[in-house]
Amino acid sequence: MPKAKRDAKRPSSIDIAVGRNVRIWRMARGMSQAQLASRLGVTFQQLQKYEVGANRIGTGRLVKVATMLSIPIQTLFEGTDTDPARSVLALVADARAFRLAQAFKAIDNSTLRLSVVYLVEKIAAAVPQPERRKKRSK
Numbered sequence: 265m266p267k268a269k270r271d272a273k274r275p276s277s278i279d280i281a282v283g284r285n286v287r288i289w290r291m292a293r294g295m296s297q298a299q300l301a302s303r304l305g306v307t308f309q310q311l312q313k314y315e316v317g318a319n320r321i322g323t324g325r326l327v328k329v330a331t332m333l334s335i336p337i338q339t340l341f342e343g344t345d346t347d348p349a350r351s352v353l354a355l356v357a358d359a360r361a362f363r364l365a366q367a368f369k370a371i372d373n374s375t376l377r378l379s380v381v382y383l384v385e386k387i388a389a390a391v392p393q394p395e396r397r398k399k400r401s402k
Contacts, residue, residue: 280317281344282326284357287315289333289340291362303332 275283290300301311304325313319321329330337371377 275317275320278341278344279320281342282321282340283315283317285340285342286311286321286329286333287357288362289335290315291359293333295333300329300332304328 290297297308297311297315301308304311306325310319314321326340327337330340368377368380371380
């Protein structure tokens, strides 16, 4: 298959960001993949492919997704101007990080919130980081 044809079918960074945003908003609405997929008339496997950016979401279906999630369609395009992997939104696309953010939001006491931040920072600092390869000098 010619390279141009393969690249045309490969999702772009925008497709990946839009899929990630669908996932974030679906989780924010407390919907399962199966529930949203059923409302859209697709399988949950197809919705999974949309969410990870493996398949592009057609325009009509994108409008339907926004309607089902009760959000303006432009919300699904947030963060499309940055690298999806480096976006803050990419962090909350992870279900555990999303749960952590929701739990953190439920803490009203600012002192407790700061304590949670310190705790998470200490845990993160204690986790060994993989060594980066040093560039060889020529």
